[in-house]
Amino acid sequence: MRAETAIPDISFRGVTKRYGAVLAVDKVDLDLPKGSFVSLLGPSGCGKTTCLRMMAGFEQPSEGQVFIRGDNVTGVPAYRRPVNMVFQHYALFPHLDVADNVSYGLRQRSPKPPRDEIAKAVDEALAMVRLSGYGARRTWELSGGQQQRVALARALINRPAVLLLDEPLAALDRKLRHDMQIELQNLQRNVGITFLLVTHDQEEALSMSDRVCIMRDGRLVQVGTPRELYDEPVNSxxxxxxxxxxxxxxxxxxxxxxxxxxxxxxxxxxxxxxxxxxxxxxxxxxxxxxxxxxxxxxxxxxxxxxxxxxxxxxxxxxxxxxxxxxxxxxxxxxxxxxxxxxxxxxxxxxxxxxxxxxxxxxxxxxxxxxxxxx
CATH class of the missing domain: 2.40.50.100 (RNA polymerase II/Efflux pump adaptor protein, barrel-sandwich hybrid domain)
Known part of the structure; x- marks a missing residue:
């Protein structure tokens, strides 16, 4: 029997996704090791976002199975999976302040945690992303980088098994994007949660990830460390x-x-x-x-x-x-x-x-x- 630490946080086994006659993902086998920072990298239409959505539970595979920490979650809806997602445009609620945005997931639990427990969790989450004291701010009062961090705090407050990042830096300018790459790396190391980043930006993937998965036409072409992919590519x-x-x-x-x-x-x-x-x-x-x-x-x-x-x-x-x-x-x-x-x-x-x-x-x-x- 394998030790629990050897079980990947997410596994794909022969995962295929079709939309009518369109084959979006084709027989993908993939493991996300516990505590890793993994990127799915490829051009638009290669299937990387579809893979992300199947991990999250927003889409279900046409064939194959999805496992989270060894449990088969194929067919399980998103709200019952121990994963959270950060979207490209943050998807913050403009009518709520920062604290209410961050605590939204906790407040949807049944039974709902006590108010002081929620407040403590919000303070810890904001400290984690270096936004202590920003709880009363409105989201539209924040910079793009600060809104990014609020979205991260909201996703991390529930301590998911895996944090899914759907091109979260695409809306930022070049300098801020570079700063946030460092922030994300430090955050991932500090919290120890597996991060899965979807991006078409190869510099972003290579600079942030432990492992990079190159996709093309719905298939994995090569999986390896950034150095392996750069120095030892399998094809042109x-x-x-x-x-x-x-x-x-x-x-x-x-x-x-x-x-x-x-x-x-x-x-x-x-x-x-x-x-x-x-x-x-x-x-x-x-x-x-x-x-x-x-x-x-x-x-x-x-x-x-x-x-x-x-x-x-x-x-x-x-x-x-x-x-x-x-x-x-x-x-x-x-x-x-x-x-x-x-x-x-x-x-x-x-x-x-x-x-x-x-x-x-x-x-x-x-x-x-x-x-x-x-």
Whole structure:
């Protein structure tokens, strides 16, 4: 018998959801470990919000089962599940003050807890989200970030098994969104409750989560830590969706010393490593060589490229975008076409290259990831 701590807070077993002829979720198996921060990440229409709604009980699966802490809750309505949800637009009651918004769930219980017990719970919940003393405020008197925290306090006051977050930061500006990402991480660690975040923002998912689940067309494509997804994607879809990547078509050659030789366009030669998450492509197979922009080095001429660079080529700068801590270049090669390079800023040195400059690029073999074409 497994220890109770090994039982996931939420499990999907073969969960499928159909809306008429539309297949929204397709045979998903998923576990949310106890105390984890997990993100469902994918583009609009990939099925992530439908999964969230089936966890909450707002939707029921067409096939498969949903478990919460080992109990089968398939068919159980939302109000009988030990989960709470924070919505994108907070869904606060404008006619109630902050304290009444936060205590709403407690006041719906039967029997209702004593008034002093509710007041104590509200004070603790507001302290948890750093809003002590805000109980008498009206919601429309608060900033967007403060309203966000009121919604979190309302969701956490019942101490749910899992807190479901439906793109809760989408309505905030960039700086406030970054601040709230840190707030959510700290809050999750402090309360120890499993958080499930649904988002299409890969930066948000990677910066906040212990595990990220990449979805596409209703299916899970890859589940792993942010570093695993970034460094060892299973295919070009994940490599392109998690961060930015350049892709070059080629044909796989022989494997040697952990690397795979690849013939690119017009016989151009390169090499790279296979992802640990996938099988090594067969010799002669059509492949994609994926290279992250920040792993490509720029120099005035080929001889100035650093040691360890294997692939070297001459390119022309087409565009340049200054991003503060780094500069992003769009360059073009006469056979490889256009691709992106990110060069870190070094001290107070001015940007080295201008639009139209002829420059050299290169990358070490382990920077190139060889992926099978889908």
């Amino acid at each position: 879809y994940v490599a392109d969706f998690v961060g930015k990547s350049n892709f070059f078509s080629g044909t796989a050659g022989r494997a040697r010393e952990g690397l795979i030789d690849v013939t690119l366009v017009d016989g151009l030669k390169a090499s790279g490593r296979a992802s640990k998450s996938t099988a090594r492509p067969d010799e002669g197979a059509s492949v994609l060589v994926s290279v992250r922009p920040e792993q490509i080095r720029l120099a005035a001429k080929t001889g100035d490229l650093p040691n360890g660079v294997a692939f070297r080529a001459e390119v022309q700068v087409l565009n340049r975008i200054f991003l503060g801590e780094q500069t992003e270049y769009l360059v073009v090669h006469d056979r490889l076409g256009e691709f992106m390079v990110r060069s870190p800023r070094q001290g107070n040195a001015p940007t080295a290259f201008e639009i139209g400059d002829k420059v050299a690029v290169g990358w070490p073999p382990d920077a190139a990831l060889i992926l099978s074409k889908e």
